[in-house]
Amino acid sequence: MESKHHYTGLTDDQVKESRLKHGENILTPPEKEPLWKLFLEKFEDPIIRILLIAAFISLGIAIVNHVTGKGLHYEETIGVFCAIFLATGVAFWFEVDANKKFDVLNQVNDDDLIMVIRNNNVCQVPKREIVVGDIVLLEIGNEVPADGELLDAVTMQMDESCLTGEPSIDKTTDPNEFEEGVTYPSNWVLRGTKVINGHGTMRVSKVGDATEFGQVAEKAAEMVEGETPLNRQLDSLAKFIGVVGMVLAALTFSVLFIKDIFLGTNDYSLGQLGLVGAVIIGGIVALIKVWMPILYDAYDLMGKDKEMPASVENGGWLKWIGIGAITFAVLAGVGFLFGVNPLLPESWVSLETAGHILQYFMVAVTLVVVAVPEGLPMSVTLSLALSMRRMLKANNLVRKMHACETMGATTVICTDKTGTLTQNQMQVAQTNFYGLNEQSIDDSDACKMVVENIATNSTAFLDFSDPAKAKALGNPTEGALLLWLNSKNINYLTERENTPIVEQLPFSTERKYMATIVRSNALGGGKKIVYIKGAPEIVLAKCSHIQTSTKNVPREDMQKQIEEQLLQYQNQAMRTLGFAYQIVDDNTSIDSLSNDLIFQGITAISDPVRPDVPDAVNDCLNAGIGVKIVTGDTYATAREIGRQIGIWKDSEDSDLNIITGPDFEALSDEEALKRVTHLKIMCRARPTDKQRLVSLLKQSGEIVAVTGDGTNDAPALNHADVGLSMGSGTSVAKEASDITLLDDSFSSIATAVMWGRSLYKNIQRFILFQLTINVAALLLVFLGSIFGHELPLTVTQMLWVNLIMDTFAAGALASLPPNPNVMKEKPRKNTDFIISPPMRKHILFTGILFVIVLMGMLFYFNNPVNLDSFFGYVDGDKFKYFLSYFFTVFVILQFWNMFNAKAFGTGKSAFAGMGQSLGFISVACIILVGQILIVTFGGDVFRTVPLQIKDWLIILGVTSVVLWVGEFFRLFSKK
Numbered sequence: 001m002e003s004k005h006h007y008t009g010l011t012d013d014q015v016k017e018s019r020l021k022h023g024e025n026i027l028t029p030p031e032k033e034p035l036w037k038l039f040l041e042k043f044e045d046p047i048i049r050i051l052l053i054a055a056f057i058s059l060g061i062a063i064v065n066h067v068t069g070k071g072l073h074y075e076e077t078i079g080v081f082c083a084i085f086l087a088t089g090v091a092f093w094f095e096v097d098a099n100k101k102f103d104v105l106n107q108v109n110d111d112d113l114i115m116v117i118r119n120n121n122v123c124q125v126p127k128r129e130i131v132v133g134d135i136v137l138l139e140i141g142n143e144v145p146a147d148g149e150l151l152d153a154v155t156m157q158m159d160e161s162c163l164t165g166e167p168s169i170d171k172t173t174d175p176n177e178f179e180e181g182v183t184y185p186s187n188w189v190l191r192g193t194k195v196i197n198g199h200g201t202m203r204v205s206k207v208g209d210a211t212e213f214g215q216v217a218e219k220a221a222e223m224v225e226g227e228t229p230l231n232r233q234l235d236s237l238a239k240f241i242g243v244v245g246m247v248l249a250a251l252t253f254s255v256l257f258i259k260d261i262f263l264g265t266n267d268y269s270l271g272q273l274g275l276v277g278a279v280i281i282g283g284i285v286a287l288i289k290v291w292m293p294i295l296y297d298a299y300d301l302m303g304k305d306k307e308m309p310a311s312v313e314n315g316g317w318l319k320w321i322g323i324g325a326i327t328f329a330v331l332a333g334v335g336f337l338f339g340v341n342p343l344l345p346e347s348w349v350s351l352e353t354a355g356h357i358l359q360y361f362m363v364a365v366t367l368v369v370v371a372v373p374e375g376l377p378m379s380v381t382l383s384l385a386l387s388m389r390r391m392l393k394a395n396n397l398v399r400k401m402h403a404c405e406t407m408g409a410t411t412v413i414c415t416d417k418t419g420t421l422t423q424n425q426m427q428v429a430q431t432n433f434y435g436l437n438e439q440s441i442d443d444s445d446a447c448k449m450v451v452e453n454i455a456t457n458s459t460a461f462l463d464f465s466d467p468a469k470a471k472a473l474g475n476p477t478e479g480a481l482l483l484w485l486n487s488k489n490i491n492y493l494t495e496r497e498n499t500p501i502v503e504q505l506p507f508s509t510e511r512k513y514m515a516t517i518v519r520s521n522a523l524g525g526g527k528k529i530v531y532i533k534g535a536p537e538i539v540l541a542k543c544s545h546i547q548t549s550t551k552n553v554p555r556e557d558m559q560k561q562i563e564e565q566l567l568q569y570q571n572q573a574m575r576t577l578g579f580a581y582q583i584v585d586d587n588t589s590i591d592s593l594s595n596d597l598i599f600q601g602i603t604a605i606s607d608p609v610r611p612d613v614p615d616a617v618n619d620c621l622n623a624g625i626g627v628k629i630v631t632g633d634t635y636a637t638a639r640e641i642g643r644q645i646g647i648w649k650d651s652e653d654s655d656l657n658i659i660t661g662p663d664f665e666a667l668s669d670e671e672a673l674k675r676v677t678h679l680k681i682m683c684r685a686r687p688t689d690k691q692r693l694v695s696l697l698k699q700s701g702e703i704v705a706v707t708g709d710g711t712n713d714a715p716a717l718n719h720a721d722v723g724l725s726m727g728s729g730t731s732v733a734k735e736a737s738d739i740t741l742l743d744d745s746f747s748s749i750a751t752a753v754m755w756g757r758s759l760y761k762n763i764q765r766f767i768l769f770q771l772t773i774n775v776a777a778l779l780l781v782f783l784g785s786i787f788g789h790e791l792p793l794t795v796t797q798m799l800w801v802n803l804i805m806d807t808f809a810a811g812a813l814a815s816l817p818p819n820p821n822v823m824k825e826k827p828r829k830n831t832d833f834i835i836s837p838p839m840r841k842h843i844l845f846t847g848i849l850f851v852i853v854l855m856g857m858l859f860y861f862n863n864p865v866n867l868d869s870f871f872g873y874v875d876g877d878k879f880k881y882f883l884s885y886f887f888t889v890f891v892i893l894q895f896w897n898m899f900n901a902k903a904f905g906t907g908k909s910a911f912a913g914m915g916q917s918l919g920f921i922s923v924a925c926i927i928l929v930g931q932i933l934i935v936t937f938g939g940d941v942f943r944t945v946p947l948q949i950k951d952w953l954i955i956l957g958v959t960s961v962v963l964w965v966g967e968f969f970r971l972f973s974k975k
Contacts, residue, residue, distance in 0.1 A: 007151070007201065009117030009135045018131040025130040025146055025207040027214050039092045088381075114145045134204040140459075140474060142195045147206040147213075150187045155506040156198035157475060161418050162710040162730050163190055163212060164632030164686075168426075168476050171200065177510065183632055183661075183686055184212075192711055192730065197459065197475040198506070216687045216711050228402040228721070229409040229703055230760070233834040234380070237767070239297035240835075245371035246294045249364035252782055256360040259786070266353045271340035275348060276357065278331035286324025288312055371778055380763055383814035387759050394751050395743040397727075403738035405763070406722045407705060408756025410625055411827045412697055413749065414690065414716065415707040417631035417641055419726055420746055422607040425472060426480035429574055429608065432565055433601035434558070435547040441488045446547055448522035450600055453531040453579050454481045455495035457516040459506070462486060462493075475507075477575060480605045502528060503590045512538045517590050528584050530593060536566055536578030536602050543580050543599040552598055562602065569604040573640035577603050609644045616747040617645045623753060624826035626702075630682045630690045632712070635660065638683035647680050661685040664693070672696055691715040701830055707741075707749060708733055724749060750823070757825070758818035761905060766813045768839050769901035773801060773894050775847030776854070783855060797887050797942055800934060801894070808923045808930075809898055815919030816902065842904065846962075850893050857886055876945070884935055884944040885951060891931050892959045898924065900966035909967060 010018065113124040117135040127145045130136065136145060138156075150156070156171040164183045171186055172178070178186040189202055191213040208214055261268055268276070284291070292312045299306045312320075332342040340347055349357070387404040391397075398404055418424050431439050435446025460478035463471040470486055472479020482492045500519040507514040513534025520529040532539055540562065545552040569576050579600040582593070617627050627647050631638050639658060642648030648657070658681040665688075667675060676696045682689060690706075694716045697704045706713065706720035709729030717723030718736040725737035726744040734740050741748045777798070793801075835843070861867050861882050871878045871885075902920060903910040914921060932952070938944040947955075 007117050007135045008120040010131070010133050011119055014133065015118065015131050018133050022132040022206075022210070023208050024128055026128050028209055039088065043088060112143070112145075114142075115139075130204055130207060132204050132207055136202050136204060137199075138189070138195050138202060139199045140195050140197060144189045144191055144193050144195070144202070146204045146208075147188070147190050147211040148202040148204040150189060151201045151203055153187070153200040154198050155508050156200045157196050158189060159194040159196045159476075160184070160190070160632075161424070162192045163216070163712045164710075168196065171198075174510075183684065213711050216714050228406045229828075229830055230380070230402055230405045230763070232830070233832070236301065237834050239294075239301055240833075241371050242294045243298045243301065246291060248371070248778060248782060252785060253360050253364040255786055256364075257357065260356060260360070264356075266349070266356065268349065268353075271335065271338075271347055272349045274335045274338075274340055275332065275342055278328050278335065281331060282324045282328030284324075285327045286321045288320050288324075289315070289317060371774060383759050383762050383766075383810075386814055387755055391739075391752060391755055394755075395727075395741060395745065395748050396752050396755075397740040397742055398738070399740070400738045403722050404752075405756050405759050406703065407739070407749075407752040408754075408758070408760045408822075409703045409828060409830070410705040410722060410753060410756070412626045412628065412702045413620060413705045413707065414628045414630050414694060414697070414720070415746065415749075416709065416713055417629055417633055417638065418607065419709045419728070419744060420707050421613050421629070421641055421645055422609055424607060425483075426476040426575070426605050427608050428480050428484040428603050429606045430569065430604040431484070431601065432562075432603070433579070435549050435600060437549050441490065444549075445523060446549065446600075449520075449529070449531075449581055450579065451485065451490055451495060452499060452518065452520060452522045452529075453533065453581060453600065454485055455490075455492040456499050456501060456518050457504075457514060457531040457533055458482065458492075458496075477577065477605055481577075481603065484603075500526075505590045507534065515590050515593065517584070517588070523583070528586060528588065530582050530584050530588070530590065530597075531579070532581075532593070532597065533577050533579045536562070536576050539578035539580050539597075540599055542593065542595050543597045544595065546599045547601075555599065562599075566602065569602075571636070571640075572604075572606075573634070573637035574604040574606045577605065579603075609641065610746065612745060612747040614645050616745075616750040617647060619750045619823055620753065621646070623750075623757075623823045625753065628680055628682070628693075630685050630693060630716070632661075632685055633683055635683050638681050642681050653680060657681065658683065661689040664689050669696070673700060676700065687712040687715050691719055694719050703827070703830060705749070707746070708737075709744070724752070754820060754823055755818050757822035758816075760828070761819070761822065762813050762816050764834065764836070764839060765816075765901045765904050766810055767834060768842060768904055769809055769813065769894070769898055771835070771843045772847045772850070772897055772901075775843055776850040776890075776893075777801070779847070779851040780854060783851070784858075793887060793890065800930075800942070801891060808927050809901075812898065812920040812923035813901060815917070815923075817913070817916045819906070821906075838905070842900075846897060846900075850890075853893075854886070854890060857889070861886075873948075880943075881945055881947075884947055885955070887942075887944065888931060888935055888947060888952075888955055889959060891927075892955055893962060895924070895927055895931075896960055896962040898927075899963050903966070903970060907970060909970060910963065 111126045111128065114127050114130060115122060115124055115137040116130070117123075117137065118125075122137065130145045132146075134146075135151070136148070138144065144158075150171060150173050153171050153173050158169050158171050160169050160183075170177075170179065171189065173187050184190060189200075191211040206212075206214075260266060261273070289312060292308065296306060296308050332340075335342065342348075348354075381401075384401040384404050388398045388401060391404060415421060433439065433446070433450050435444070436442075436450065437444075441447055441451070458475075458478045458481065460472060460474035460482055462479070462482050463473050465471070470483060472483060485492045485495075499521055502517040502519060504517075505511075505515040511534070513532050515530060515532040517528055517530045519526045522529070532542070540555070540559070543555055546555055546558045546562075566576055579602070580597040581600060582597045620627055627645075629638055629642055629647070631641075633641075635658070639648055642658075643650065656675075656678050659675070659679060661682060661684045664672065664675075664682060664685075672692070673696050676693060677700060679693070682693060685693075690708075690713065694704050694706055698719075698721065704720045705722040705724060706716045707724045707726075708714070708717055709726035710733060711730045713725075714730075714733045714736040717725060717733060722739065723737035724739045724741055725734040727740055727742040728744050729740075739752065777793075780793070861870070861879075867878050867882060871881055874881045899910040902917075903912070906912070934942050935944045936946045
């Protein structure tokens with residue numbers, strides 16, 4: 001039997017000694033990154049990095065042009081740097097803002113007062129001051145301040161949901177009553193758990209970080225290396241752009257140089273060519289740290305895994321510049337043997353010729369700058385930032401920007417049960433009171449006695465602080481019964497207070513029932529009635545008759561029916577309770593109950609599945625996302641919840657699809673890796689089991705999202721690709737997560753997946769739009785250089801096209817609303833390139849088509865006769881007018897292509913859903929009006945002259961063919 005003892009507790013000196021030896025009872029807070037480091041992290045984005053390289057190259061070109069007297073042309077450089085700092089600044093601002101909201105949500109108080117025995121005296125001390133060896137008194141409602149062993153326990157039940165997901169666990173100090181198969185020993189209580197019934201005394205064994213809670217929190221704060229799926233794909237895109245840029249740059253320089261040698265006005269001697277060749281080869285060697293990584297990026301893109309030579313990877317810049325100089329010296333020395341003296345001026349080309357060669361190099365480098373999509377970081381950032389704000393309205397507080405998109409790539413969701421799938425509040429699912437007609441409440445004596453039994457034979461209460469939803473306090477099972485009464489419009493407290501309680505026998509794990517003797521109002525006259533409730537088989541064994549609506553019948557007549565009902569409920573993982581009563585005389589004691597009680601009936605109690613969960617889970621399954629339950633609950637309960645939400649099919653699933661935590665731990669990594677893909681349910685799971693499951697799923701190539709509200713979920717939340725905590729969850733769980741679901745709803749997860757997938761589609765649409773512009777611009781620069789035409793787009797004009805217009809387009813395409821149809825698709829593969837084959841065809845076809853049109857215009861209007869005949873009505877410089885016309889055609893072609901980008905992949909018209917795309921309409925108007933203003937008032941800055949209204953109408957009408965052809969193809973593809 002459990003009994004109480006006298007304890008003197010620690011002395012003040014012992015407290016100090018213990019604190020010095022074992023530390024304070026506080027959790028080391030996760031180290032927060034300083035703001036400057038958080039900002040610098042934004043520059044780790046692969047596209048930002050390649051953009052930085054382009055910016056510095058652009059700066060170098062501008063400086064060379066300035067030194068050589070070709071004027072100040074820093075506009076492109078300034079524009080690119082603006083794009084970089086705008087994208088990184090927006091990302092930084094939104095994450096800092098989200099973290100501020102999160103800090104308010106996640107406040108922890110270590111100053112709660114705890115009742116302890118010290119110096120042979122009961123006193124209260126703050127939770128942070130608890131030390132190892134302290135004797136702590138625990139009452140109903142107390143949160144356990146540290147880990148320790150129970151010294152006394154009287155009908156004690158704990159809510160361990162924060163660590164195991166279990167809302168009600170019996171605790172005892174009697175070894176004979178210890179439960180097997182539980183996550184933590186029956187005589188052990190843990191920090192963060194709560195007393196929901198009974199009371200007890202514990203001796204603290206671990207405090208602070210040493211507690212189970214602290215160990216889990218430490219795991220939750222570990223730095224987990226890994227890129228997001230979007231970053232991996234953007235990294236591949238950055239490599240691809242780098243390779244294309246380098247190849248085109250090398251090709252352009254080679255063609256221009258060879259063309260100059262054979263067709264140019266400069267005459268090169270063999271000796272001069274040899275020395276120029278030596279300079280070029282020396283330069284190539286000196287710049288090996290620039291082009292060698294790009295070469296290995298090309299291998300990576302082709303799927304060939306090659307390691308870069310250590311001499312290049314680890315060698316410094318100065319080392320390779322020195323090797324380049326030595327290479328030149330050696331080659332020049334070889335030339336000296338053939339009569340070419342590098343010390344003589346006539347052995348070298350003239351300064352004018354050297355200037356031409358340098359110009360060819362500048363043109364080649366310009367191609368690299370043009371290849372980089374300046375607007376892409378802004379598009380990604382705007383898309384993520386807008387999604388963060390909109391998802392907050394949908395009850396998703398996003399802390400880490402990329403988590404928005406990663407949800408769209410998710411292939412597996414590992415979810416806990418209690419509080420996420422279920423309501424975390426026990427409720428009566430079914431009643432079988434055999435004396436009630438159709439289980440309805442009326443004025444019959446049988447009904448009054450059922451109400452009196454539930455209301456008086458209980459230690460639970462209801463909290464009505466929230467008028468919309470009553471909350472049970474105390475034992476969750478008893479609370480469920482009171483909630484059932486409340487749903488029948490019966491005030492349990494009125495019944496309890498108006499019914500005198502004579503004697504009460506609390507529930508214990510030994511008896512498995514609770515009994516109360518009252519002066520009953522149910523039958524009138526103040527008769528003494530003993531009410532009991534507890535395990536149905538125990539209560540039924542104490543009964544001789546069953547109460548029915550007509551009469552009391554012998555137990556044997558209905559025992560088989562009752563046992564079948566109990567088995568049915570137990571198979572559905574419900575908790576069952578039996579109820580009985582007996583009218584007794586005034587001399588009857590509660591300790592002398594006979595086996596002649598009258599059985600009233602049974603109730604089935606469960607933590608019901610949230611109403612929205614089955615549909616949300618079904619949406620995820622239809623979207624190709626696997627859903628796995630990971631819970632500390634029993635095998636039967638976990639499987640039943642799996643059946644109710646639709647992931648467990650009795651006809652299809654077997655023991656291969658379900659496992660317990662201890663059995664999973666016993667598997668080797670190789671065996672577990674094979675098993676995880678088939679698993680649907682893990683029960684009796686501990687924090688380390690869930691974390692291992694997540695790690696193995698990621699190892700097998702899955703993108704894993706984890707949901708959880710307890711401290712036990714925190715390690716898995718931290719190690720997942722996306723961690724989703726509940727708004728009502730523990731601070732440790734929320735700190736480890738990327739997204740907090742403020743409404744604790746699984747349907748918000750499905751919403752987040754829809755947002756993530758739509759976001760990825762929007763980013764793809766912008767890449768489609770931007771790269772079409774870049775392909776056109778690249779080919780114009782390349783072909784213009786090869787065929788001797790000066791590119792009729794100035795730096796400032798390209799700045800408008802590549803920065804301002806792209807930034808606006810980023811806003812337009814990023815603001816497109818989410819499309820529910822994305823939930824009908826399967827998740828993209830982790831290895832997929834962000835430019836899909838249909839995108840590649842569209843980019844190349846449209847870009848090349850634009851180049852053909854624009855190059856055709858250049859060749860046609862290069863002839864003065866054609867220029868005069870077409871622009872005969874123009875006064876002044878007709879070629880300058882043509883250049884404005886050409887610039888406008890280039891921009892308006894991209895303008896119409898933006899509509900095609902909006903509709904890409906939808907199979908719908910570009911005008912579909914325009915009413916929900918006000919941001920897109922606004923940006924389209926801004927781009928059009930902006931182009932009109934720049935052409936009209938740009939003057940010498942933009943090298944433009946005002947166009948006549950007739951020409952504006954011609955340009956808008958003719959270039960709109962781009963949109964109508966797109967509409968035709970989309971209409972045709974539907975059929």
